[in-house]
Structures are given as C-alpha cells and as structure tokens.
Amino acid sequence: MSHELRTPLNGILGYAQILRRDKNLEQRQADGIAVIQRSGEHLLAIINDILDMAKIEVGKVDLYLSDVLLERFIYFIAGTIRLKATEKGLAFSCDMAPELPAAVRVDEKRLRQVLLNLLSNAIKFTETGSVRLRVDWAPPTRLRFEVQDTGIGIEEAHRETIFRPFEQVSDARHRVGGMGLGLAISRQLVRLMGGEIHVESRRGAGSAFWFELDVPAVAREAADVPLEWTASGYHGPRKTILVVDDVAANRAVVVDMLAPLGFEMAEAGNGLEALQKAEALRPSLILMDVVMPGMDGLEATRRLREMPEFARLPIVAVSAGASGSDAAKSLAAGANAMLSKPVDLTVLLSQIAVLLDLEWSDDTPHEAHGPAIRIAGSFTDNFIVPPHEEMEALHYLARLGDMRAIVQHTEHLTELDERYRPFADHLCQLAKHYRSQAIVSFVEQYRGAHGAD
Numbered sequence: 001m002s003h004e005l006r007t008p009l010n011g012i013l014g015y016a017q018i019l020r021r022d023k024n025l026e027q028r029q030a031d032g033i034a035v036i037q038r039s040g041e042h043l044l045a046i047i048n049d050i051l052d053m054a055k056i057e058v059g060k061v062d063l064y065l066s067d068v069l070l071e072r073f074i075y076f077i078a079g080t081i082r083l084k085a086t087e088k089g090l091a092f093s094c095d096m097a098p099e100l101p102a103a104v105r106v107d108e109k110r111l112r113q114v115l116l117n118l119l120s121n122a123i124k125f126t127e128t129g130s131v132r133l134r135v136d137w138a139p140p141t142r143l144r145f146e147v148q149d150t151g152i153g154i155e156e157a158h159r160e161t162i163f164r165p166f167e168q169v170s171d172a173r174h175r176v177g178g179m180g181l182g183l184a185i186s187r188q189l190v191r192l193m194g195g196e197i198h199v200e201s202r203r204g205a206g207s208a209f210w211f212e213l214d215v216p217a218v219a220r221e222a223a224d225v226p227l228e229w230t231a232s233g234y235h236g237p238r239k240t241i242l243v244v245d246d247v248a249a250n251r252a253v254v255v256d257m258l259a260p261l262g263f264e265m266a267e268a269g270n271g272l273e274a275l276q277k278a279e280a281l282r283p284s285l286i287l288m289d290v291v292m293p294g295m296d297g298l299e300a301t302r303r304l305r306e307m308p309e310f311a312r313l314p315i316v317a318v319s320a321g322a323s324g325s326d327a328a329k330s331l332a333a334g335a336n337a338m339l340s341k342p343v344d345l346t347v348l349l350s351q352i353a354v355l356l357d358l359e360w361s362d363d364t365p366h367e368a369h370g371p372a373i374r375i376a377g378s379f380t381d382n383f384i385v386p387p388h389e390e391m392e393a394l395h396y397l398a399r400l401g402d403m404r405a406i407v408q409h410t411e412h413l414t415e416l417d418e419r420y421r422p423f424a425d426h427l428c429q430l431a432k433h434y435r436s437q438a439i440v441s442f443v444e445q446y447r448g449a450h451g452a453d
Contacts, residue, residue, distance in 0.1 A: 005047045006320040006341055007247065012040040013342040014253030020401050021260075027403070034402055044342065049181040056188045063107040063192060067218045070104050071096070072392075074135055077112065079393030081119045081131070083405055086412050088123060091130035094389065100137045101217035110189045111213075117182040118147040118197075118209050126151030129206070141217070146210035154201040163187045163197075233262045235359045239284035240264040241352075244274040244300070245318070246292040250341070254287060257345055258352075271295030275303060278310060285356055288335065290319040290326055298333045305334035314355035318343065346399075384419040385446045394427070395447055398440045406431040406439065 016037035020030065055061045078094040085092035115133070122131045129150030136144040154162060163183050187197050190211045201207035241263050245251045248269070255265045266281050268274040272295045278286065286304075288297040297317060304310040317330030320341035327338040337351050353360065385391065390413060397406045410424035410431070423446075430439045 005051070006044070007250070009040055009044050009047070010320065010342040011249045011253055013037060013044070014250075014257065014345075016040060017345045018253070018256050031404060034404065040342075049185060052185050053181055056185065061189070061192060063110065065105050065107055067103050067105050068108045068111075070100055070102065070135075073108065073112070074133075075389055075392035076396060077115050077119070078133060078389060079396045080116065081123065081133070082393055082412075083397075083409065084120065084123050085131055086408060088126075090123060090126055090128070092132070093130065094133045095135070097136045099139070100135065103218045104143060104215045105218050106143075106213070106215045107193065110193065114186045114189050114211075115145060115147075117186045118145075121182060122147050122149035122151065122207070122209075125149065125207075141214045142212055143215050144210065144212045146208060148206065148208045150206040153203045153205050153207055154199065155203045162199075232260070233361045235361050238262060238264055239356060239358075240266060240281055242266045242268060242274065242277055242281065242283040242286045244268045244271070244286060244292075244297065245289040246270055247289075250289070254343065254348075257343070257348065261349075271297060271300030271303075274300045278304060278313070282309075283313070285314040285316065285352065287316050287318055287339075290317050290330060298329055301330070301333040301335055316351055316355070384417075385423060386413050386416070386420050390416070391443065391447050394443050395440075398443045403431045 016033055019025070019033045020037065025033070052061070074094065074096060078092070082092045119131065119133060126149045131150075132146075132148040134144075134146040134148070136146075138144070183197075190197050190213075193213050195211045195213045197209060197211045199207060199209050241258055243251045243254045243265065244267075245254075246269050251267045251269075255267065259265050266277055266283060268277045270292050274286065274288065274297075275295075277283075288301055290297040301315055301317070304313065304315065314337075315335045316337045316339055317326070317333075317335040318339045318341060319326040319330070330338050336355055339348060339351065349360075352358065386394075390409075394406070394409060397409060407428055410428040413420040413424040427439065427442065430442065
C-alpha cells in the first residue's frame with residue numbers, strides 16, 4: 001500500500017523541484033509550480049499520517065536516535081510555523097530557556113513531526129491572537145515543550161476524544177484540511193519516546209499542550225550539521241550514474257534532476273538489465289529501486305557485490321516503502337545508503353556528494369548573481385540585520401525557493417522594526433526577480449551577524 005500511494009508523488013514532487021530550478025520562469029509560472037509542490041507535499045503528509053497510524057497500530061514504529069543541534073532544530077520549527085501564523089494574521093513567539101543544552105540525542109524526525117502537528121493545530125483553531133512555543137530544560141535530562149494558543153479551546157468532555165484517530169470535535173469551519181490523525185499520532189509518538197501529552201483548555205479561552213522527555217545532552221561537536229550549498233555542477237571528471245527503476249516516469253525524474261549538473265545518465269528497467277548495464281558502462285554510482293518485478297533491487301545489489309569489480313561501487317537503494325525494514329534489508333544486501341520516494345533533490349545530492357567525494361561548483365555566469373553580492377557588500381554598514389531567529393527563517397525559505405513567502409516575510413521584518421527596511425527591501429527586490437541563488441548568498445552573508453537591539 002505504501003508503495004502504491006507514494007510512488008505517484010515521486011513524479012509530481014520530483015518535477016516540481018526540477019521546474020523550480022529554472023531561472024527563466026515568470027513569477028506567475030513560479031507561483032504555479034510552488035502551488036503544485038505545496039499541494040503535493042500536503043498530500044504526501046496525509047499519506048504519511050495514514051501509514052504512520054497503520055504502523056503504530058501494529059507496533060511497527062521504531063525510533064532512530066541522532067545527536068541534534070537543539071537551537072537549530074527549534075529555529076527551523078519556529079521559522080516554518082511563523083509563516084503559517086503570519087498568513088493568518090496571528091502573532092507567533094518562541095521562547096527558549098537560556099540553559100538549554102547545545103545538542104541532545106533524540107529522534108529528530110519524530111520530535112519534529114509532533115511539534116509541527118501541535119503548532120499547526122494551534123494555528124488552525126485560532127482565529128485571532130497568538131500562538132506560543134516554549135522550550136524548557138531541567139537538568140540533567142528533562143526537556144519540556146509547551147504549545148499555547150488563544151484559540152477556540154476544548155470542552156472538558158472532549159479532551160480525550162481529540163486524541164482518537166479520525167475524531168474531530170470542532171465545528172465544520174475548523175475541520176477543513178484535517179483528517180483527525182495528527183493528535184492521535186503525536187500522542188503515540190510521544191509515548192514511544194517516553195513521555196505523555198497533557199492538555200489544559202477552556203472553551204473559548206485557548207489551549208495549552210505540553211510534554212516532557214528524558215533526553216541526554218551531548219556535546220555540540222557531536223551533532224550533525226546539515227550540509228548547505230547551492231550547486232549547478234561539480235568539479236572533476238564527469239561521473240556516470242545508472243538509474244534503475246521499473247517505472248519509466250521515476251527514472252525520468254531522477255535523470256532530469258541530475259543531468260543538468262553534468263552527470264552522464266544511464267537507465268535500466270529491472271535488476272537483470274541493471275547488471276548488464278553496470279558491466280557495460282562501469283558507472284560511478286547506481287540508484288537502485290528496491291521493489292521491481294522479476295529481479296528486484298535487493299537481489300541485483302547482492303549480485304553486484306559478489307563481483308569483485310563492483311565490490312566498492314556506491315549503490316543507493318531507493319524505496320517508496322514506509323517500513324524501516326526496507327532500509328535494513330537494503331543495507332544487508334550491500335547498499336551504501338537509502339533514499340525514500342518521493343526523492344528529495346537536496347537529500348539526493350547530499351548522498352551523491354558523500355559517496356563520490358564530490359566538490360560542488362556554482363557554474364552560473366558571474367553576472368547572474370555577482371552584482372547582487374557586490375551590492376550587498378557595498379552597503380554592509382547600512383544594513384541592520386534582523387535577529388538570528390528571523391535570519392534562520394529566511395535561510396530556510398531561501399533554500400526552499402519560495403519567493404512569495406520571502407516577500408511576505410520581508411513585510412513582517414519591516415513591521416518588527418523600521419530599521420530593517422533597507423535589508424528587507426533589498427531582499428524583496430531579489431525575490432520579485434526570482435534571483436534564488438542571489439537570495440541564498442545574500443542571506444548566508446549576513447546569517448551570523450547580530451540584529452538590532
């Protein structure tokens with residue numbers, strides 16, 4: 001079921017990412033593609049919720065712990081939610097206790113899922129007023145998250161009902177866009193992490209949801225820092241990548257993602273053909289679909305590993321499956337890494353860079369982005385840079401390439417403080433001309449600066 005539900009979205013989201021890289025798009029075209037991508041991501045989120053609920057019911061959900069930079073993690077959450085709040089005319093605040101550890105060991109994906117669920121619900125059920133995220137730390141290991149809103153509130157009789165799958169207790173106006181799974185999934189995930197979601201609320205007076213987790217603090221140096229770059233090519237000899245997938249549309253998505261970066265692309269429609277192409281072409285890397293008729297990706301990977309000439313060939317397994325067992329089986333068969341469908345271009349390029357030891361380059365003509373950088377440099381002393389939290393939100397939007405959201409955020413900056421207007425105006429002009437690489441460069445140039453007091 002997971003494979004059938006998620007596979008079609010690979011084409012939708014894949015080509016949305018490809019088309020958004022086109023620098024010649026008119027604003028109307030860019031906005032339309034952004035709608036396609038956001039709609040596809042929304043549908044993917046619904047599908048993932050249904051699959052998560054199914055896995056929870058049969059006890060198939062596992063935690064994958066990693067060392068997470070806590071401040072960066074919270075800024076990402078806040079930046080994402082601030083946009084939703086601004087679009088609805090709500091105030092949003094994020095309060096972090098000063099004694100928070102630099103990094104903690106936690107399941108980043110699942111914790112992010114819970115917080116975004118709680119915060120998105122808060123915005124959904126709040127028409128006026130504010131939404132607030134509070135993060136506290138009680139040494140040595142107690143991490144607390146609280147989400148408060150000034151929304152419609154919940155009657156006492158319904159406080160348990162809201163945690164049941166497919167249950168909604170609000171009026172019809174607030175049910176639009178939801179399936180009643182978010183809180184049910186969030187409760188189960190928090191329980192899996194060793195906590196419990198609590199709620200205090202009164203009808204018409206807002207709500208507060210909170211939970212606490214026991215998580216070990218770790219050294220900042222131990223946490224993974226995401227690789228951040230923009231690239232239109234790479235240095236060194238040309239590399240050949242073999243894409244193996246029984247669905248031609250899925251192969252086409254990956255080919256169109258990677259060919260513009262200078263890779264030589266080859267395709268195979270099943271495991272047997274993959275073996276033949278690998279022997280004939282000696283590719284630098286193989287992207288191997290797991291589920292295929294005839295010889296599947298697991299068997300093809302095992303057979304490649306049995307050949308001395310392919311013992312060290314980088315192989316990335318690609319699966320639309322929702323079960324973590326796919327990753328375990330693929331790695332056991334000899335794959336170096338695992339990607340999920342729909343394929344995320346940034347994650348794909350990160351994997352390729354690591355496995356092929358590539359150094360990315362930006363081969364865009366200098367005049368396409370150079371003047372923007374020079375202008376920013378010449379007015380450095382005149383720019384008052386917004387606070388760190390705002391810069392993190394802008395950096396996220398710049399990486400996402402959402403020009404409309406960037407323009408909206410620049411308006412938010414001038415409302416915060418008129419002294420940010422020169423900075424916001426320059427950023428707004430870049431966004432209106434769809435200068436995506438210039439925006440990333442500009443934001444990253446000032447990302448470490450201090451905002452106005």
